[in-house]
Amino acid sequence: MGRLTLQQKLAILSDAAKYDASCASSGTTRRDSRSGGIGSAGGTGICHAYTPDGRCISLLKILMTNFCIYDCAYCINRVSSNVERARFSPEEVVTLTLEFYRRNMIEGLFLSSGIIRSPDQTMGDMVRIARMLRVDHGFKGYIHLKTIPDAAPDLVAEAGLYADRLSVNIELPQDASLRHLAPEKRPETIRATMADVRLKREAAKDRSHTGRRPPRFAPAGQSTQMIVGADQATDRDILKTSANLYSGYRLKRVYYSAFSPIPDASAALPLIKPPLMREHRLYQADWLMRFYGFEADEIGAAHPSGNLDLAIDPKLAWALANRAHFPVNVARASREMLLRVPGFGTRTVARILSARRNGPVRYGDLLRMGAIMSKAQPFVTLPDWSPGALTDSAGLRARFAPPPEQLSLF
Amino acid sequence: MIRVTLPRFARFEAWRAAARDLASARIPPGGVIWADPDMPSDLFGAEPLPRRGPHQVRATQDFLQLARQVASHSDPERWSLLYAALMRAQTDRRFLSNPADPMLDRLSRMAKSVRRDIHKMHAFVRFHELPSDGPRRRFAAWFEPEHLILEAGTPFFARRFADMDWLIATPEGVARFTGGAIDYAPPEPRPHLPDDHSHDLWQTYFANIFNPARIKTQAMRSEMPLKYWKNLPETRLIPDMLADAPRRVQAMREAGASTAPAFAPKVTARIRQPISEASPATLADAGTQAARCTRCELCHAATQTVWGEGAPDAFLMIVGEAPGDHEDLQGRPFVGPAGQLLRKTMAETGLDSERIWLTNAVKHFRFTPRGRRRLHQSPDGSHIQHCRWWLDLERRLIAPRLTLALGATAAYALTGSRKPLTPRRGRIERGLDGGPVLITWHPSLILRLPSDRARTALAEFRADLGLAANHIA
Numbered sequence: 018m019g020r021l022t023l024q025q026k027l028a029i030l031s032d033a034a035k036y037d038a039s040c041a042s043s044g045t046t047r048r049d050s051r052s053g054g055i056g057s058a059g060g061t062g063i064c065h066a067y068t069p070d071g072r073c074i075s076l077l078k079i080l081m082t083n084f085c086i087y088d089c090a091y092c093i094n095r096v097s098s099n100v101e102r103a104r105f106s107p108e109e110v111v112t113l114t115l116e117f118y119r120r121n122m123i124e125g126l127f128l129s130s131g132i133i134r135s136p137d138q139t140m141g142d143m144v145r146i147a148r149m150l151r152v153d154h155g156f157k158g159y160i161h162l163k164t165i166p167d168a169a170p171d172l173v174a175e176a177g178l179y180a181d182r183l184s185v186n187i188e189l190p191q192d193a194s195l196r197h198l199a200p201e202k203r204p205e206t207i208r209a210t211m212a213d214v215r216l217k218r219e220a221a222k223d224r225s226h227t228g229r230r231p232p233r234f235a236p237a238g239q240s241t242q243m244i245v246g247a248d249q250a251t252d253r254d255i256l257k258t259s260a261n262l263y264s265g266y267r268l269k270r271v272y273y274s275a276f277s278p279i280p281d282a283s284a285a286l287p288l289i290k291p292p293l294m295r296e297h298r299l300y301q302a303d304w305l306m307r308f309y310g311f312e313a314d315e316i317g318a319a320h321p322s323g324n325l326d327l328a329i330d331p332k333l334a335w336a337l338a339n340r341a342h343f344p345v346n347v348a349r350a351s352r353e354m355l356l357r358v359p360g361f362g363t364r365t366v367a368r369i370l371s372a373r374r375n376g377p378v379r380y381g382d383l384l385r386m387g388a389i390m391s392k393a394q395p396f397v398t399l400p401d402w403s404p405g406a407l408t409d410s411a412g413l414r415a416r417f418a419p420p421p422e423q424l425s426l427f
Numbered sequence: 428m429i430r431v432t433l434p435r436f437a438r439f440e441a442w443r444a445a446a447r448d449l450a451s452a453r454i455p456p457g458g459v460i461w462a463d464p465d466m467p468s469d470l471f472g473a474e475p476l477p478r479r480g481p482h483q484v485r486a487t488q489d490f491l492q493l494a495r496q497v498a499s500h501s502d503p504e505r506w507s508l509l510y511a512a513l514m515r516a517q518t519d520r521r522f523l524s525n526p527a528d529p530m531l532d533r534l535s536r537m538a539k540s541v542r543r544d545i546h547k548m549h550a551f552v553r554f555h556e557l558p559s560d561g562p563r564r565r566f567a568a569w570f571e572p573e574h575l576i577l578e579a580g581t582p583f584f585a586r587r588f589a590d591m592d593w594l595i596a597t598p599e600g601v602a603r604f605t606g607g608a609i610d611y612a613p614p615e616p617r618p619h620l621p622d623d624h625s626h627d628l629w630q631t632y633f634a635n636i637f638n639p640a641r642i643k644t645q646a647m648r649s650e651m652p653l654k655y656w657k658n659l660p661e662t663r664l665i666p667d668m669l670a671d672a673p674r675r676v677q678a679m680r681e682a683g684a685s686t687a688p689a690f691a692p693k694v695t696a697r698i699r700q701p702i703s704e705a706s707p708a709t710l711a712d713a714g715t716q717a718a719r720c721t722r723c724e725l726c727h728a729a730t731q732t733v734w735g736e737g738a739p740d741a742f743l744m745i746v747g748e749a750p751g752d753h754e755d756l757q758g759r760p761f762v763g764p765a766g767q768l769l770r771k772t773m774a775e776t777g778l779d780s781e782r783i784w785l786t787n788a789v790k791h792f793r794f795t796p797r798g799r800r801r802l803h804q805s806p807d808g809s810h811i812q813h814c815r816w817w818l819d820l821e822r823r824l825i826a827p828r829l830t831l832a833l834g835a836t837a838a839y840a841l842t843g844s845r846k847p848l849t850p851r852r853g854r855i856e857r858g859l860d861g862g863p864v865l866i867t868w869h870p871s872l873i874l875r876l877p878s879d880r881a882r883t884a885l886a887e888f889r890a891d892l893g894l895a896a897n898h899i900a
Contacts, residue, residue, distance in 0.1 A: 024631050031635040049586035057587040063550045066661055067651040068636060069669050071643025078636060088695045096694050097687030116625045117632075119566065119591065120554045121584075192727050201698055205718065208730040212756040257796075261728045264796035265756070277640045278676065284684035291641050313796070368526035375525040382527035 021103055027113065029103040033083040033094050034129055036279070037186075038242055038272040040064070040075040042124035042159040045181040045237035054155020056118060056125070058181065063124050071293075076127040076161060077117055081105055081143055085131030089188070089199035090285035091247050091276065094131045098281040104133075107146045114150060118158055125159030125181075126150065132165065140168035140176065147179035159237070166202065166210045173210070177217055177234040182269070185210045186242045187262065190255040194248035198285060211266040214239045218267070238269035245299060246276040246292040252325045253317025256302055260313040263306070273299040298325040305332055308363055309356045328418035333359040336396055337414055343396040344404050347378055360392030392417065429454060429474045432462040433506070435600065436578055436611045439498040443491075445476060446510050452480025456514055461506030482517075490516060490523055496538035499545075501574045505537065544573045548580040551655050552595060555620040559592075563606075566593040569617050570658060575599050578611060585609050594618070626660060633661040639672035640679070710739045710824050713817070717790060722813040725791035725806070730755045735786030735821055742899040744784045744827040745769070746818070748836040748869060749806050755792035760785050765871035769833070772870070772885075776892040784825050788840035789814045811840050822860055829855075829898045830862060831891070834869025842866075853891055865898070867891035 021029070047059030064073035082104035083094040093100055105113075114126045128146060132139050143162055150156040162180040164173055177183060185207055189195045192204040214235065221234035241262060243255060250258075259271045275291035282288055302325060305311040309332070319334040320326055326334040336343060336359050345354055347369060355366045368386040372378050380402045384390055395407040395416075407413065431445045442461070449459060454477065486494075494509050502508075512530055515522065522528040526535075554566035566588070572580070581595060581602040594603045601612045647665075656662040707713040714734040720726060733750035736759060753763035761769050773780055789810050794801035806814075818840055822830070832838040839845050841864045842856050851866045858864040868891075873884045 024628060027628055027631050028635045031632050035636045035638050050589040051586055053590075055588070055590050057583075061546070063546070064650060065550050066633060066659065067647035068633065068638075069644050069647055069665055069672075070638045070641040071646035072636075072638075072641075073650065074633070074636060077632070086694050086698055088691065097685075097691040099685050099688060113628065117629060119564070119588065120556075120623070120625055120629070121549075121552050121568070121588075122629050192721070201695060203719070205726065205731045209758060212730045212758075216756055260796040261801075264794075264799055264801045265730060267799065275641065277638055278679045280679050280682065281685040282679065282683065288680055288683070293641060293643060310798075372525055372527040375521060375527070378527060385529070385532050386526050 023109060023113075026103040026105055026109070027079070029101055030080045030083060030105060031078065033080045033100070033131075034078045034127075036093065036274065036277065037078065037127070037129060037163075038072065038274045039127065039161065039184060039240055039270070040073050040078065041161075041182070041237070041240070041270065042075045043237070044269065045159060046233060048157045050155070050157050054157050055115065056156050056158035058125070058157060058159050065122055065124070075124050076159065077114055077123045077125070078127040079105070079110070079113075079129075081110065081128060081130035081139075081146065082133055083131050084133050086134070087132050087199065087201040089202065090283040091188075091198060091244055091279075093279040093281060095283065097283065100281050107142065107149060110146050111149050111154065114158075115154060115156065118156075123158075125156075125161070127161040127163075129163035130165070136165045136167040137169050137172060140165045140172040144172055144176050144179070147176065151179045161237075164210055164214065164239075166206045168210075170213060173213060174217060174234075177214070177221075178232055180235055181237040182240060183214050183235045184240045184242070185214075187258070187271075188242070188244060189248055190243050190245075190250040190258045191248060194250065198247065208265070211239060211241070211262070211268070215266045239266065240268055240270040240272060242272040242274055244276050245273050245296055246289060247286055251317070251323035252295070252299060252302070253314070253323035255299060256306065256313035256317050259303060260306060271303060273303070294327045295325070298327060298331055302331040305335075310353055311335070311357075326418075329414065330359070332357070333392060333417060340408055344398045344408050345396060346398050347383070348373060348400070358393055358396050360389035360394075360396075362387065428460055429458055429476060430460045430462060431476060431506075432464065432466075435464045435613060438575075439495050442498060442506055442509070443494075446513055447484050448476060448479045449510065450480075450484040450513055450517065451482050452477050453482055453514075454480075456507055456511040459507065459510060461510070463503065466503075484513075485517065485520075486513060487516075487520070487523065493534055493538050496541045496579075497534055499541045499574050499576045499579045500537045502537065508534065508537075541574050541576060541579070545576050545580045545583075547652075547655060548572050548576060549583050551651075551659055552584070553626075553659065554593060555623045555626070557621065561592075564591045566591055567618050567620060568593070568595050569620065570595055570597050571655075572597060572599075573654065577602055581609055630661055630664060634664050634668060637668055639668070639675040642669065642672060644669070707820070710735075710821070713820050713824065717817050720790070720817070722816065723791070723810050725789070725793050725810055728794065729791040731758050732790045733758055733760050733787065733792070734790065735784050736760060737780065737784040738782050739784070739825060741782055741784040741825055742828045743778070743782070743895055744786065744822065744825055744830045745833065746830060746837040746841060747785075747787045747833045748871075749787050749789035749810075750792045751803055751871075752792065752794070752801055754787075755794075760787055764874055765869065768870040768873060772889055772892055776889060777896050778892060784821070784827065786818070786821055788818060788837045790817055805836060811836060815840055819860065822858075822862065827862070829895055830858060830864045831895050832864050832866045834872060837869070838864070838866050852887065853894070863898075865891060865895055 041062055043062030045058050049057035062075055064075050066074040084102050085094045086096055088095045088097050117123045128143055130139050130143055147160050147162055160180045161182040162176050164183045164185040166185055187207055195202055195204050217234050221231050224230050262268050262271055273296050275293050275296040277291040278288040302316045305316055306313060316331050317323055319338040325331050345358055355361055365387045369378060377400045380399055395404045395413055433441050497505050497509055522531055552568045552570050554568045557565040557567055559565040577597050577599045585604055592605045594601060596618050598614055600614050603610045702719055707716050717734050718732045720732055733754050751763045754760055789806040793804045793806050795804055830841060832841050835848050841858045843859050855863045855865050868884050868888050873881050876884055
């Protein structure tokens with residue numbers, strides 16, 4: 018094998034990184050290059066492109082190397098895979114990041130890596146790249162670093178000084194699956210790393226006795242990813258795990274990644290068609306937990322199987338299973354209850370609350386304010402609308418569910 | 428009819444000044460024609476702008492912000508709409524806070540469309556590097572937005588790319604950033620953009636970050652609308668990527684599972700740490716084993732095992748209920764509020780924490796998530812049963828002269844008795860393993876009690892700790 022060109026390495030190491038769903042670039046400290054350096058950050062995230070797999074490109078998402086000593090069955094880079102290997106030098110990562118950045122192709126870098134030699138060695142190299150970008154080049158853009166569990170705490174501490182976001186992947190929704198499919202990883206050390214990041218973030222917010230603020234630590238917070246469909250966990254299990262992670266480690270996001278076939282697959286896992294609709298429903302359920310006041314168990318309990326209804330969205334499924342709460346009188350209902358009406362988003366609810374201070378809110382007003390009335394109809398009463406028997410009618414679900422279609426095999 | 432011609436740039440400020448004068452004279456919206464610089468003049472006999480009238484003109488900050496955004500919209504009617512809204516707001520301010528109002532709704536939609544277009548400009552401008560003979564690198568881009576957003580959209584690039592010179596050419600005009608300031612100029616022919624090697628690398632990245640097993644073109648089309656594609660070189664790859672995807676997926680399926688290279692098992696054998704089945708001989712070994720305990724289900728939700736800490740040859744062992752939120756995150760016992768009360772009282776009663784073993788009856792945190800918080804739950808009988816294995820091990824390896832049980836859970840774990848605590852507090856009972864167990868309150872109880880009862884309980888707690896100190900002295 019001859020030496021690989023930069024282009025060949027980029028092809029290998031972006032291909033190796035594409036199974037990580039995260040691409041957020043929002044919510045960090047506001048900064049720009051007017052006082053030196055290059056780049057800016059801190060506003061809303063920007064997606065610079067989209068690929069036909071439905072994922073956005075906000076960051077240059079690459080692995081430092083896809084050499085790896087771990088053997089995680091779901092991963093294309095596991096030691097037992099025959100995939101072509103490559104390794105970027107730190108200078109190459111820095112150059113790619115800065116040159117793409119200057120052409121306005123990316124918001125920054127999302128750097129991950131296979132484990133080479135040891136967790137400390139790997140984390141140390143990643144931190145070095147982040148330090149080069151921040152310190153040597155004055156890079157003000159966004160940096161997301163994957164945290165290697167079991168890496169030394171002082172490396173994580175340094176990573177947090179340069180990175181906007183840190184993440185460590187929980188990988189699978191249940192400990193037993195992780196122990197089985199990723200025997201070198203340990204769920205308790207993954208969680209301990211998340212706890213450590215949370216504590217370091219909180220410590221960085223406290224002023225010292227001199228009133229001086231310590232340097233910001235991972236200002237855009239931490240996130241994680243779970244693979245969906247590689248084990249037997251139900252959606253209810255998955256959402257419970259998410260609720261534990263959100264409450265325990267103050268995660269900004271849990272990403273759900275439909276298990277996807279990989280070249281050079283392991284015999285331990287079947288090559289399935291990625292459950293994209295399930296992934297989509299889980300994101301919707303996750304949103305309900307974070308912005309609509311739902312608890313994991315409420316959403317998971319809507320269907321006896323413990324899985325989300327793939328044909329209708331989880332809020333509608335909850336409403337159909339809890340019709341005693343409906344119809345809701347839009348003129349008087351609390352914000353909490355309005356948020357539970359299918360077809361009303363958080364913005365619609367905010368608009369309803371300010372509109373109803375100005376007078377009665379009618380059907381046409383709701384349409385204008387962004388409510389999806391085809392969904393909301395059976396669940397609301399308005400001065401000019403009453404659902405009558407519709408709310409409790411037996412055929413209500415059928416109105417929303419698409420007609421069944423022949424499942425295609427793969 | 429009054430005709431107001433607005434300039435090519437700084438339009439909003441010009442509209443604002445003219446609208447203020449017109450509104451102060453209460454000129455009705457129908458009496459004004461707003462013209463852009465490219466519109467043919469003298470369509471109607473144009474009256475000049477009247478002198479400022481007697482009426483005061485008010486506009487809220489929110490309205491001005493909305494108007495500034497609407498001013499970038501490509502709809503030629505935007506100026507008269509804004510003026511009509513300004514006039515209406517002079518007598519009816521409430522409509523501006525009513526999302527159900529049709530006029531506000533229309534303006535809000537226009538503003539939203541402008542904001543989206545600006546956001547897409549920030550996303551989809553692609554710079555090409557130009558040759559430079561000075562110290563600053565030079566870049567140029569051609570972009571075709573939907574609205575007239577050159578002035579509203581380009582300050583972003585000035586903040587982001589302050590150390591390079593750049594120009595963004597659009598059909599509306601050209602923004603040039605040289606040496607730290609932006610200049611705006613009327614439209615020019617589309618600039619020649621030389622080949623740039625980084626664009627080839629970008630296409631390599633775009634093609635390889637794509638996962639052919641997931642096809643979801645709807646998200647791509649809604650977020651990267653077709654109207655922008657012609658200036659995004661990477662979109663030329665999309666048809667081939669899509670066409671080739673089924674073949675790639677089929678190939679993965681046919682290839683099936685691969686055969687691992689021979690070195691793989693040797694690599695993993697070197698780093699895997701099998702769980703030892705042997706009974707641990709030292710406290711350190713026991714702690715290592717306990718870190719991977721899965722005897723009960725608590726380990727799945729809790730962060731980590733919270734093993735005891737202190738002196739391996741301690742005379743006194745203090746046993747609490749279970750780790751709480753803080754202990755779970757830090758992986759150390761008695762570091763939360765109750766633990767701090769315990770440590771403070773220990774110091775006051777002359778108990779040296781260096782010579783004591785601090786631990787819990789159950790080694791994992793039990794909780795229910797509620798939004799962003801974790802509500803503490805007491806462990807139940809089965810958790811205590813499973814975890815007694817570790818507690819017994821600690822007691823065997825440390826063999827303390829006295830054990831202090833904090834609260835009912837610890838008392839039950841150590842003595843096997845669930846009898847009420849009040850009559851037992853302050854007394855020494857015989858533990859399940861025969862050793863003496865002094866029973867006292869759990870410090871978290873003291874923190875929860877109302878202040879008068881808390882004072883009493885704290886005094887009793889302190890007395891019990893004093894008793895323990897005497898016992899081991």
